[in-house]
Amino acid sequence: MLGQSIWWGCIVFETLLLVRGVAGRLWARYPIFYTYILFVWLQSLLRFFVFHSRPQYYSAIYWITEGLGVLVGCAVVFEIYRVGLASYPGTARMARNLLGFVFVLAFTKALVDTWNDPQWWLISTTMDLERVLRIVQALAIAALVLLFFFYSIPFGRNLRGVLLGYGLFIAESVIWLTLVPLAGEKFHHFWYQLHPASYFAILGVWLVQLWSYAPKPEPKTAVCLEHEYQKIASVTSQRLREARGYLVKAVRS
Amino acid sequence: MIGVWGAFAGALVLLLVLLAWVRAEASSKDSRSDWGAADQEQSEGENVEACSPEIVSQLFSAADSKFISGLESPGLENLFRRERTAVALHWVQETSAFISKVMRRHLEASRLRADLEIATEARIFLQYARLKLYCGILFVLIGLLGPQRLAGTALHAERFIQRVGEGLVEFQSAAQLREPEGSESL
Numbered sequence: 028m029l030g031q032s033i034w035w036g037c038i039v040f041e042t043l044l045l046v047r048g049v050a051g052r053l054w055a056r057y058p059i060f061y062t063y064i065l066f067v068w069l070q071s072l073l074r075f076f077v078f079h080s081r082p083q084y085y086s087a088i089y090w091i092t093e094g095l096g097v098l099v100g101c102a103v104v105f106e107i108y109r110v111g112l113a114s115y116p117g118t119a120r121m122a123r124n125l126l127g128f129v130f131v132l133a134f135t136k137a138l139v140d141t142w143n144d145p146q147w148w149l150i151s152t153t154m155d156l157e158r159v160l161r162i163v164q165a166l167a168i169a170a171l172v173l174l175f176f177f178y179s180i181p182f183g184r185n186l187r188g189v190l191l192g193y194g195l196f197i198a199e200s201v202i203w204l205t206l207v208p209l210a211g212e213k214f215h216h217f218w219y220q221l222h223p224a225s226y227f228a229i230l231g232v233w234l235v236q237l238w239s240y241a242p243k244p245e246p247k248t249a250v251c252l253e254h255e256y257q258k259i260a261s262v263t264s265q266r267l268r269e270a271r272g273y274l275v276k277a278v279r280s
Numbered sequence: 281m282i283g284v285w286g287a288f289a290g291a292l293v294l295l296l297v298l299l300a301w302v303r304a305e306a307s308s309k310d311s312r313s314d315w316g317a318a319d320q321e322q323s324e325g326e327n328v329e330a331c332s333p334e335i336v337s338q339l340f341s342a343a344d345s346k347f348i349s350g351l352e353s354p355g356l357e358n359l360f361r362r363e364r365t366a367v368a369l370h371w372v373q374e375t376s377a378f379i380s381k382v383m384r385r386h387l388e389a390s391r392l393r394a395d396l397e398i399a400t401e402a403r404i405f406l407q408y409a410r411l412k413l414y415c416g417i418l419f420v421l422i423g424l425l426g427p428q429r430l431a432g433t434a435l436h437a438e439r440f441i442q443r444v445g446e447g448l449v450e451f452q453s454a455a456q457l458r459e460p461e462g463s464e465s466l
Contacts, residue, residue, distance in 0.1 A: 118396075121401065162291075165291060165294045166290055166293075169297045172298060172301045176304055178391040182305065198291045198295045202291045205288060209284065
């Protein structure tokens with residue numbers, strides 16, 4: 028009963044998130060994130076339909092949609108980087124290098140593992156692969172957040188919400204995907220309740236932070252340049268007025 | 281494959297980083313929302329300067345201590361030691377704050393630059409970390425041994441701080457001079 032309520036609650040929150048995204052035109056600012064939410068919403072409905080009408084296909088549908096979800100999730104990380112650092116070319120360059128380093132590290136680790144045990148790829152379950160991809164995402168997000176933190180990049184409410192919610196979701200997924208195969212039957216029940224409940228809480232974070240559009244603070248230099256321009260413009264127009272006054276006086280005399 | 285502990289460590293690192301970031305965002309929210317306050321803070325930061333080596337040398341010098349000891353007044357000697365230690369600790373705190381301000385201004389300037397060099401940034405960060413470590417060690421040692429025994433160390437730290445601080449300011453000025461060229465992309 029509780030599981031069903033959480034499940035329906037998630038669908039309601041996702042619907043609300045999509046409706047608010049369209050109403051506030053937030054989807055145009057964060058297209059990949061809203062594609063991700065739309066994907067998760069459709070996935071939930073598809074799984075529900077398959078679970079009740081074709082239960083024999085449920086497992087296959089579950090893991091296919093889960094895999095696709097991980098890939099769309101990687102694009103969400105890229106969107107956080109793109110939107111958050113659009114006005115900061117210096118930090119964006121650092122982020123590119125840092126993310127490149129994280130991915131090279133993950134790729135090297137996978138290569139070394141394959142070299143040591145060429146069969147691991149075949150015997151790994153879909154869950155193992157998802158866990159590896161989620162850990163790589165977790166490290167990429169941690170590297171990005173460290174960079175944002177270090178360079179004091181100001182965030183708007185919306186982007187902060189996307190990053191915070193997605194970061195929490197990834198951390199929770201890594202813990203869940205690691206503990207479920209290890210935990211006993213008793214814990215299975217607990218984890219299968221906790222996982223959707225934490226996702227429900229994350230949707231709540233997204234809903235609060237993305238309820239309406241909040242402008243992102245612009246870097247100080249841009250404001251300074253504009254301010255300087257306004258100052259120069261007002262001084263110039265004052266001097267022009269004075270010059271015009273002298274000219275009129277000169278013509279009259 | 282990544283082991284259980286590796287996975288937990290990854291999740292924990294992410295959670296801790298997120299927590300630290302949210303806390304830092306919340307604490308700096310007010311100052312960011314008010315540009316006037318931010319500008320004021322920046323101009324205040326520009327006014328903060330590290331002490332001259334002469335003052336530092338005087339502060340950590342044993343000459344005053346010898347003079348007070350010569351008066352043979354234990355009360356006065358204790359008071360002098362307490363006061364001098366407090367001033368020395370205050371100097372370390374001010375110096376540490378100065379280093380942080382210079383570094384913050386450098387980061388604010390460098391985050392907008394397109395020609396950022398990772399090697400240079402890493403070197404600056406390592407120097408910053410070294411300076412902060414110096415300040416931390418000095419703070420502990422002054423508390424334990426008193427300022428008079430640390431004259432050499434303090435002067436060395438002061439010279440190093442001055443050199444790195446000046447270097448950072450020059451680097452920042454050069455970056456600001458290049459800024460109008462880069463600002464076209466904004």
